[in-house]
Amino acid sequence: xxxxxxxxxxxxxxxxxxxxxxxxxxxxxxLDAAGQVVIxxxxxPVVELTVQLLKAADKxxxxxxxxxxxxxxxxxxxxxxxxxxxxxxxVAAAATAGAVLSRQxxxxxxxxxxxxxxxGLAAGTGALMALGVxxxxxxxxxxxxxxxxxxxxxxLVGQSRRRLRLNRESARRVLQSERPLPxxxxxxxxxxxxxxxxxxxxxxYVTDVNMRPPVVDLRRWRLAVTGAVGNPLVLSYDDxxxxxxxxxxxAMVCIHNRLGWNRIGNTRWTGVPLHRVLxxxxxxxxxxxxxxxxxxxxxxxxxxRLLDGLDGYVAVGMAGRAxxxxxxxPARVFIPxxxxxxxxxKWLTELRLQTKPNRDYWLPRGWARGPVRVRPLSRIDAxxxxxxxxxxxxxxxxxxxxxxxxxxxVHVAVDDQPWTSAELATELAPxxxxxxxxxxxxxxxxxxLRVRCIAQDGSLQDxxxxxxxxxxxxxxxxxxxxxx
Numbered sequence: 001x002x003x004x005x006x007x008x009x010x011x012x013x014x015x016x017x018x019x020x021x022x023x024x025x026x027x028x029x030x031l032d033a034a035g036q037v038v039i040x041x042x043x044x045p046v047v048e049l050t051v052q053l054l055k056a057a058d059k060x061x062x063x064x065x066x067x068x069x070x071x072x073x074x075x076x077x078x079x080x081x082x083x084x085x086x087x088x089x090x091v092a093a094a095a096t097a098g099a100v101l102s103r104q105x106x107x108x109x110x111x112x113x114x115x116x117x118x119x120g121l122a123a124g125t126g127a128l129m130a131l132g133v134x135x136x137x138x139x140x141x142x143x144x145x146x147x148x149x150x151x152x153x154x155x156l157v158g159q160s161r162r163r164l165r166l167n168r169e170s171a172r173r174v175l176q177s178e179r180p181l182p183x184x185x186x187x188x189x190x191x192x193x194x195x196x197x198x199x200x201x202x203x204x205y206v207t208d209v210n211m212r213p214p215v216v217d218l219r220r221w222r223l224a225v226t227g228a229v230g231n232p233l234v235l236s237y238d239d240x241x242x243x244x245x246x247x248x249x250x251a252m253v254c255i256h257n258r259l260g261w262n263r264i265g266n267t268r269w270t271g272v273p274l275h276r277v278l279x280x281x282x283x284x285x286x287x288x289x290x291x292x293x294x295x296x297x298x299x300x301x302x303x304x305r306l307l308d309g310l311d312g313y314v315a316v317g318m319a320g321r322a323x324x325x326x327x328x329x330p331a332r333v334f335i336p337x338x339x340x341x342x343x344x345x346k347w348l349t350e351l352r353l354q355t356k357p358n359r360d361y362w363l364p365r366g367w368a369r370g371p372v373r374v375r376p377l378s379r380i381d382a383x384x385x386x387x388x389x390x391x392x393x394x395x396x397x398x399x400x401x402x403x404x405x406x407x408x409x410v411h412v413a414v415d416d417q418p419w420t421s422a423e424l425a426t427e428l429a430p431x432x433x434x435x436x437x438x439x440x441x442x443x444x445x446x447x448x449l450r451v452r453c454i455a456q457d458g459s460l461q462d463x464x465x466x467x468x469x470x471x472x473x474x475x476x477x478x479x480x481x482x483x484x
Contacts, residue, residue, distance in 0.1 A: 007078020009142065011071040012149050018126030030126065032211035035062040039209050044365050048469055051256055059211055184249070184268065188425035188435040193382025194397040197266065197428060197435065198249075201319055204265035206326045207254050207340070209361065213325040214296050214347050221330055223314075227291075227353035230282030237330055240314065243272045243280060248313070250336035250431035251401045252343070253374045255367075256468045259477040260379055264401065266433045269334065270317035275307060277314055277351065289357045292333045293350035300345050301358040302335075302371045310337050310404055311431075314348065335371070336431035337404035339472060342370035368471045375472050376402035376461045378410060378436075378453040380479045391444050391483045396422075397437040398477075402455035406430030409454040412438045414447055422451075430456065442483040449479045 018030045039047070039062070050058050184197045218237055225233040235243075247270050254263035278290075288304040306312075312335040316323060323329040333344025333351075341362060363369060378400035383389050400407045406427060411419035422438035440449075452461040465475030 003078040004075045005078070007074040007076065008071050009074075010078060011074025014074070014126035015067060015070055016126075016149055021126070029212070031063045031066050034066045035059065035211045036209075038062055038066070039211070044469075047365075048467075052258070055261075056206075062211070184428060186425040186428055186435060188397075188437070191397045191425075191435065191437050192395070194435050194437065195266075195379075195381050195399050195433075197425075198319060199265040199267055201267075201321070201324065201327075203262075204267065204318070204327070205254060205263045207256065207263065208346060209298070210296065213329075214294070215325070216295055216330055216347060218330055221295075221349070223331065223348060224350045225277060225281040225283075225352075226350060228284040228288050228355070229278075229353055230284065231280070233277075233281045237316075240272060240277075240331065241316070243276050245270055245272060245316070246313075248311070248336075248431070249429035250334070251403055251433045252334065252336075252340050253377075253401065253403075255339035255341045255372060255472050257377075258468060258473050259377075259465070259475050260385070260479075264433070266399075266401075266428075267318045268320065269313065269315050270320070271313035271315035271331075271334065274312035274314055274333065274335075278304075278353075281351075283353055287355060288353045289355070291350075291352040291354060291358055292345040292348060293352065294345040294347040295349045296347065298345055298361065299358055300342065300360055300370075301354075302338075302342065302344070303357070304353065306335070306338075306371055310335050312344075337374055338371045339374055341367070342372055366470055372471050374401070374403050375474060376400075376407070376453050376455045376459050377473070377477075378407075378451045378461060379477050380449060380451050383449075383479060383481050385479045385481075387479070387481050389442065389481050389483050392441060393439055394442050394481075394483070395437060395439050396449055396451075397435070398451060399433045399435050400451075400453035401433040402453060402459065403431040405456040405459070406432075407434040407453050408456045410434075410436040411452050411454075412440070413450045414440050414442070419452070442481070444483055446480060446482050449481065450476045451478075452476050 015030070021027075022029050042050075050061075054061055186197050188194055188197070221237060223233075223235045223240055225235070247268055249266070249268050251264055251266040257263035283304070285304050289301050290304050290307075291299055291301045293299045312333065314331050315328070315334045316331050318327060323332065328346030328348070331348040332346040333348060335343045357369075360370065378398060380396060380398040382397050383394065396412055398410075400410050406429075407424070410422040410424060412422050413419045420438065420440075422436040425435040425437075427434055452463070454460050461476070462474035463476055467473060
């Protein structure tokens, strides 16, 4: 086997060994640790382009890129002559790099072990395995590479299953009345092509800066309320639920949501009103900032006065079920009317009141100092862009949102014709999205459909087309159709 092949085999063996050790010690995957550095330190233009082009596939592509980089480095290393001193230094460097990588907002489990040392162990084991393959007799190289590939696949599958198992086991204790919600109705159930009134969980967007959701053991999880409070709290999950659950319908909107995109979801949430938690802790609201902290160390801060005009919640469920790991199990902060990037931490473990805001994750990356309010916006669901429709009457349907005030009007225009009012379905809640429809008459040829909305407070959807960065997308969503 030539040097390139031996080097690639060494890379496969090393990755397999490292991921197997990480899974066995319940520490962070090396692929995820390296990918996290890419996310945290990547230049903003690159990050934004990645989101725009890859959408929900961004993290799998990052993992694949990291793996390809390792294999490429192995191929180059396979061309170099073997030297004991350099090989020993390589092992030490790999172990050190693994420990450093895991220190970058390390994925934490409540009561978990030392992630940095375990990830360093995984890195060192992987490096030793790789170097062993490079120096092994040729007949041993292929079996070692195959073993590494199998180990890599098994470790990644095992890590995913463990997350699901822990979440399911913990969720049995959550929301003892957990049940499927009766179908929500607004009178638009027979409108073909319109979005569901409640977004199915599997279709509800997920976006965050974690390569994988943290694993949280509910038996050890606690929510601390600290800082400028007269009665500091340390709440178990049962303690939190005992403060009193409420249900509310609301749309959550990602600030990266572009015109026509589906980085928005509408559902019925279950949670504890945030003011109830803070009043129990005897919060001191004078010029205070609320910092929400996740189990992995991620923090987000907002002025406490924001809650004077908006309802905030410690959400524990959606669609009548406990939160999934991807959506922030066991608890997250959600303030309808604020973009998801600013609404508070998922995998919540601390609420802290302090006199000054943090230098939050997004601020050095050029995003506006939060919180940023959700802009009134609307979307055409059908007909989709570039669709063919019959000449004559055509139904147009979609959704509009303006949380927390609600939508009062939706207007549709064809080409350069005047705006006309659309029919609105019954409002589910002011913070939820509202479905709409209208019927237009199209002549043969190409046409451009446009939509806009007006909020209950009189705010008109901004017509100027802007990208999401730095304070949310604006403009009118359009759909080009051909009538024939």
